[in-house]
Amino acid sequence: MTAATRAVGSERRQLFIWLLPPLLWFTVFMVIPYCLLFYYSLGSTEYMTFKPGLSLSNLVRVFRTEPYLSVLLKSARIGALAAIGATILAYPVAFCLAFHTRTSRAKFLIYLLIIVPWWAAYLVKAYAWKTILGTNGLLNALLLSLHVIREPLTLFLYNQFSVVLTLIYIFTPFSILSIYAQLERIPTSVLEAASNLGARPLETLVKIILPLSLPGVIAGGIITFALATGDFIAPALVGGPNAVMISNVVINLLGVAFDWPMAASIGIVVIGVGTALISAAQYLEHRSQARF
């Protein structure tokens, strides 16, 4: 063994020592749980106790038995609406932050205003919407005092609308930061060149800025969609019986029905669909990513 190979060997050992903690973490908290999930999904239950097995019948049940598939689709629809709403709200904010905030102090302030709500617990923020949309809530009080309505309305709360609204509120910052990061990469001179060639602001937006920011929009959209689709606090707090989402179903299967194989199977389907969607988005993101 020469000195050089010994040196390489010792470098490898050092690298291994550094990598060990994250590797352990990754194995214990990600690989093993995935395996367990898969293991449970293949089993069955008898008298509310788990029985190991090798059956795909639970996976089939997700698609064949009501209400699993329809709840799954409803969750995806709510997630998509939340993602679209968050993107529409986030884009102008990110745009102002990137192009119309002159001083770095103002930029920092807006940045702070976007981030600070995250310091509050999600539960509290979701609960806040209850006090806004409820029968005795702020919105009804406002409409009553403006004499728009005579009696408090109940249609604001405990439906899909209130769930989507809450999810948009919670996840918009993800979209803002994702779009902002992309807009920030566009050199000022490119926008100046567009206007120098005769493009009005709207033309520059449509022909240059929007296409260049597309990867950020897709990335923000997919994060928001994934987080919103799998959410269980918003439907539990502000959603009524009509707004039950897939995570609520899974929690009930685990904690009430003790049907772990069914819960695990739904998990597998959600992970599968999620992976497919994220891969597709990644591909689109990569294709639309302009290099500067």
Added chain:
Amino acid sequence: MTAIIEARQLQKNYGSSVAVKNVSFTVTEGEFLSLLGASGSGKTTILRMIAGLERPTGGQVLFRGEDITHVPASQRNLRMVFQDFALFPNLNVWRNVAFGLRLRINRGRVTKEEIKARVDCFLETVQLSAHAEKLPHQLSGGQRQRVALARALVTDPPVVLFDEPLGSLDASLRKAMQLELKRLHRELRKTFIYVTHDQEEALGLSDRVAVLLDGQLLQLTTPETMYAQPNSAAVARFIGTANVITGTLHATADRSACVELPGGARITLGTSPASLASGGAVTIMIRAEHMRVTARSGQPAAGLLARVCERLFLGDKVRYELELGAAGARLTALEARERERFAVGDEVQVTADPANVTVIACGEQTAGKLA
């Protein structure tokens, strides 16, 4: 010759710092004008104010006599070639070049066929037809430069603005592009306003050169005049290699004049500045290539006594850095044909033909020591 662009008392302040100080000049139709200055001299700011990308703090920009100071950049018929090229990263070469024309299609001023013909023609002109489908990041620096050029020229603008367009190219490519620009200017007969920090580039390309220092316009004239007759020590030092010397004027009996340096040495002038009385302070300039370095002949009156500090062989010439007498002042001499070779430390004498000694300033503001 009619004026196409006029800057009137342009001023630009950033907070308390002044970037451009009361600059006025006129650009005539079809002219190649260079704005020359070091970084921070305000040359780019002036160009950007003409383009409408920067709002002047004071003053006006006129286009064919019309005040366009408050016209938005997109409504000005001036095209700019940016320093970083500023190509649209999401559009291929063809679409980058077509961008300006395609905007006009929406306003019914040009047809699709015309656009195709013009874009193809200009891609041909800049030799990029084979790369029409490529995206900017797939091109080399020189190719990107040519796309930027084609994109600016294709819309047939009367004025093209250049912001250090060759700054990011390597030396050989820069030389080739300089020739290309000169040819395009001659063939297209457009007005070019060109910002550069490279004095050689400015002298070689332009019909007239404007030298800027600290936001002020020092001199605006033809390259030849600027080289031979700079109006200040700052301009003399910026253009070419100049020795700027301050001394006292001495009229002699035979109606010629000379400048006496603090050390006592004298430099004979070709023509005596009529306006100045003997004994006044005067600043003269001698170009480095007009300095002759010879061995000491024993007669001190024949020239300035100096010591060689450094000798640099530059290929087509030799550069001597010289230390003058006890005052420690430095002179530079460029010898195109080195008759005698001197080494560092050699004692030499330096002479200049009186016809090549230029008086650039008289009076007390330049009085004092050797520059």
